[in-house]
Amino acid sequence: MGYTSVISMHCKRIAGRFVVAVVLVQGMALQSAAQDVATNAQATPKEIRETLNQAREMLDERRPSKASEILAKAAKQLEQLAVLPQPPSGARALAAACASLKDDLELEGIDVTGITIPSLKSSAIKAADPPAAGVATGPVRNRKGAQPQGVSFTGQVAPMFVKHCGGCHIAGKKGEFQMVSYEGLMRSGMVRPGDGISSRVVDVIQTGDMPRGGGKVTPDELATLIRWIDMGAAFDGPDPTLRMNAIGPAVVPKAAMPAAAVPKPVSLKPGDISFALEIAPILLKQCVSCHHTDTTGGGLGMVSMESLQHGGASGATFVAGKGADSLLIRKLKGVGIEGQRMPRGKPPLSDAVIARVEKWIDQGARLDVLTPQAALETVAAKGRAKHLSHEELAAQRFSAGGLMWKRALADEKATIVTRGSVCVVGNISQSRSDEIATVAEASLATVQKLIRGDERQVVKGGVVLFVFAKPYDYSNFWQTIRGHERPKGLTAHAGVLGDVAYGALTLPTGSEEVDEAADTASVVAEQMTAAAFLAAGATEWFASGAGRTVALKVAGKAPRAQAWRQEVPKALAGLGSSTEFLSGNAGPVATATISGAFVGSLAASGAKLRTLLDQLDAGMPFEAAFTEVFRGSPQALFEAWAAKEARKPVRPT
Ligand code: HEC
Ligand code: HEC
Structure with missing residues (x-):
């Protein structure tokens, strides 16, 4: 049977940026299916797309409440497609478009917590899903048949948080609890790696306290969350500091992400201290053994320049230009601090070395190679390579x-x-x-x-x-x-x-x-x-x-x-x-x-x-x-x- 494919593309300028969504509709096959069930009023992807367009138009006309009403309708229609054993191709893109509209409405101050976007996973993620059992099963074997395969944070856990908790704990900070990123979630102390049941984040769901606002976490989702924590709550994405909505299926536009004041790579002048060549090697040798993730050493992970600056329990480790005041220097000198002098349990660094670190911060704490997200190891290697x-x-x-x-x-x-x-x-x-x-x-x-x-x-x-x-x-x-x-x-x-x-x-x-x-x-x-x-x-x-x-x-x-x-x-x-x-x-x-x-x-x-x-x-x-x-x-x-x-x-x- 032959069918034609139609591509439709929507490209709208909203608040200074473009939202792009591409949908592939497999015309005839779907249309005839739609006719068969017309009595059940199941919408086709094309109809859902049109509904979404209306919602967008309402938003463009500054009628966000109307837009959110229409979005709720589109989400309901999509839900019907999502429960099909084989959701049509294009449904995932529609879900992403719904989510992106929902985010835009949220930015307009509309309460969108009542709107639930069905989660549609890509086929690649589906292959890694646990079996369809309702409760946590034993470790899943992968094709190699040997190692147990864990739950994916990026593919399963993050989308669940985004869907059920996002409005209040990712975009917002209700009850002082926020999980913008994996790193933030782990830093909150609400997850105890290896122990799902006694983690606070599980507890609040099990007791029915969360999510507020009418949504419900399904037993499957809860079982997946518990299993993920039980297996160590590992991160499997490219960057643990990435905003959670940006790694799940729902996508938040860049403009909505807080801009971190992280040093950008620059070229150095003679006399400038090279982070790659001088500072990174010290951290790697003296500090990283205890500060390798964000759950160790006062919550301070020195994974990359970004995580180093971002800091741990006490916040930013340094402020560019202010070496002597920076936490990093105070911890190295052992003055004006809580807790221990660093490196803990080892002899202090020499005055000359501390002076170099301080001077580097005074000079602007600049990164001279690669990006703030690059691993410190790679940054140091690149510094060595130059010479x-x-x-x-x-x-x-x-x-x-x-x-x-x-x-x-x-x-x-x-x-x-x-x-x-x-x-x-x-x-x-x-x-x-x-x-x-x-x-x-x-x-x-x-x-x-x-x-x-x-x-x-x-x-x-x-x-x-x-x-x-x-x-x-x-x-x-x-x-x-x-x-x-x-x-x-x-x-x-x-x-x-x-x-x-x-x-x-x-x-x-x-x-x-x-x-x-x-x-x-x-x-x-x-x-x-x-x-x-x-x-x-x-x-x-x-x-x-x-x-x-x-x-x-x-x-x-x-x-x-x-x-x-x-x-x-x-x-x-x-x-x-x-x-x-x-x-x-x-x-x-x-x-x-x-x-x-x-x-x-x-x-x-x-x-x-x-x-x-x-x-x-x-x-x-x-x-x-x-x-x-x-x-x-x-x-x-x-x-x-x-x-x-x-x-x-x-x-x-
Ligand atoms: C509609 C808003 C809303 C949604 C959605 C929501 N929360 Fe909350 N959450 C709150 C508020 C408000 C508090 C403040 C605590 C209180 O009222 O007791 C809170 C507090 C919390 C706390 C800290 C409170 C404690 O007792 O330790 C955790 C953990 C938490 N929420 C987890 C979640 C999780 C996980 C989800 C998603 C499954 C979720 N929340 C969804 C509004 C929400
Ligand atoms: C043997 C383990 C260990 C080593 C090595 C170590 N640290 Fe720490 N670090 C800790 C622990 C534990 C804490 C939290 C308790 C404290 O502040 O004393 C911490 C806290 C810190 C903090 C404060 C974090 C915050 O937000 O409160 C900074 C800054 C710091 N370390 C820097 C360093 C530097 C720089 C080095 C290397 C020169 C280093 N540490 C080496 C264990 C270590």
């Missing part, structure tokens, strides 16, 4: 790459082949490793022409290329590095961890007709380019898009590259909002698909990528460099591009 030659750094990086493999796959012996600026580490035969090293070296030379245009290395210190014989090995590697299950459909990625800039891939498995060499060249070019941009401080979404753009130039005829373009409409249709994409929450597979097309449209020639990389290397923060090179902010350009894409006619699939 090493390419060869010294390569030696260090390649041996660290070998250790990384051992850490992830202790039982899998790896062959290691070093060729120029590439080190191939993989559990494949020696001859295959040699072949890949040859392809990689040639591909790197082409990449160098494109994104450097001169003799400079693509990545100072070279790139480690991890090659996995089996998808299973790749899953184990991903799990070790990222701490959660490998996303469905992901076969390659790039990353920077401590001293190692790497690409990781499973080899394309081709039949005879498939051009395997071209496929290998394209995946290698893609991941090495992405690693280069990541190492320079670009965001993950941009790095993966740049990777695809360059791969298309290096090996555009490769079958895998040919498939990319066709995946774009579907990936865009599944996207809740531009914020979901730009904050890196769309998942690596959809992100690469969308970003490949987006960055490709911006950087038709390699020249702009080259300029951007130069700016990043010179220490310019990513947003600023992007805006300068492409003449527009990521958000503005992305939304314009996405709106244009959605207007393109879609070929029937």
Whole structure:
């Protein structure tokens, strides 16, 4: 049976920003279904979309109460679709659009706690759901059949909090209790990792005290919450300080997030103290053993610059420009403090070292490399890298790459082949490793022409290329590095961890007709380019898009590259909002698909990528460099591009 697909896109300017929602309606199949049940008055996604549009219009006409009435109606209609065994594609985008409208109404001061948006999970999240039992079951086995698989905070717990508690405890601070982010939730003391039943947050739900305002947490949701806490209340997202509504299916626009006064990366003048080179190593050596998460050492986690500054129980650890008054310095000197002098239980730091830290704060407490969210370890490694030659750094990086493999796959012996600026580490035969090293070296030379245009290395210190014989090995590697299950459909990625800039891939498995060499060249070019941009401080979404753009130039005829373009409409249709994409929450597979097309449209020639990389290397923060090179902010350009894409006619699939 054939059917036509219709894409509709809505792009409205509200309070200075765009809300973008894309819906894919599978026309005929659905319409006939809708006719069948017309007597039950079940609305189609298209009708719900129209209802939502009306609500938006009301809001635009400054009639928010009317808008909230209509939204409530749309949410009810959506609920009927959500309970179907197979909700139509597009329902998830509708849920996101409802949630975003609800957030906007809340900003208008409307009480929206009575409106419940049904939670529709993406199929990727569904696969990780616990079985449909009503109560907590024993540990779920994953496909490997060995390790118990936990409840996902980002996929299950956060959406529940957003749905039932959001209006009062995320947007608001009712009863002095607020859980803006995972970090905030853990800091509140309402969760006792390992002990669900005696956690306050469970107690208030069990006794029926919460949520106030008529909503109800289902027994399933409560069981999931308890199990998540019982299993250690771990965080499985990219950034524990991220606002909770931004990681769940409901998306809050950027404008609504409080702007944290966190130091932005800057380039230093001679005489300035480098955080990366001088301060981060002290913290790593002397402090992080006790301050590694936000539940240790006075609630102060020194995970990144952001969490360091954000501080613990006593609030911000430093105020830029005011070294002597800063908590950090007072704790190091042991003057004017509560609690102990730091580092606790160890000899105090020397006066000279404390003076350096104080001077760094006096100079503005600036971050000189990467982003405030980058791990301290990576920041320190980048600082060290600046002072090493390419060869010294390569030696260090390649041996660290070998250790990384051992850490992830202790039982899998790896062959290691070093060729120029590439080190191939993989559990494949020696001859295959040699072949890949040859392809990689040639591909790197082409990449160098494109994104450097001169003799400079693509990545100072070279790139480690991890090659996995089996998808299973790749899953184990991903799990070790990222701490959660490998996303469905992901076969390659790039990353920077401590001293190692790497690409990781499973080899394309081709039949005879498939051009395997071209496929290998394209995946290698893609991941090495992405690693280069990541190492320079670009965001993950941009790095993966740049990777695809360059791969298309290096090996555009490769079958895998040919498939990319066709995946774009579907990936865009599944996207809740531009914020979901730009904050890196769309998942690596959809992100690469969308970003490949987006960055490709911006950087038709390699020249702009080259300029951007130069700016990043010179220490310019990513947003600023992007805006300068492409003449527009990521958000503005992305939304314009996405709106244009959605207007393109879609070929029937
Ligand atoms: C309509 C608003 C509203 C909603 C929704 C809501 N709360 Fe509350 N919450 C409050 C108010 C008001 C207080 C202040 C305490 C009181 O009145 O006793 C509070 C207090 C709390 C406290 C601290 C009080 C204590 O006794 O330790 C916790 C924990 C809490 N809520 C959890 C939740 C959770 C979890 C949810 C979602 C499942 C939720 N709340 C939903 C309004 C709300
Ligand atoms: C052996 C464990 C340990 C080490 C090492 C350690 N800390 Fe702490 N730190 C703690 C504990 C426990 C607290 C909470 C009690 C207190 O304030 O004395 C704390 C509290 C703090 C606080 C106050 C947090 C707040 O919001 O109240 C700061 C600031 C701090 N540490 C800085 C440091 C620095 C800087 C270092 C390294 C030079 C360091 N700590 C090393 C255990 C440690």
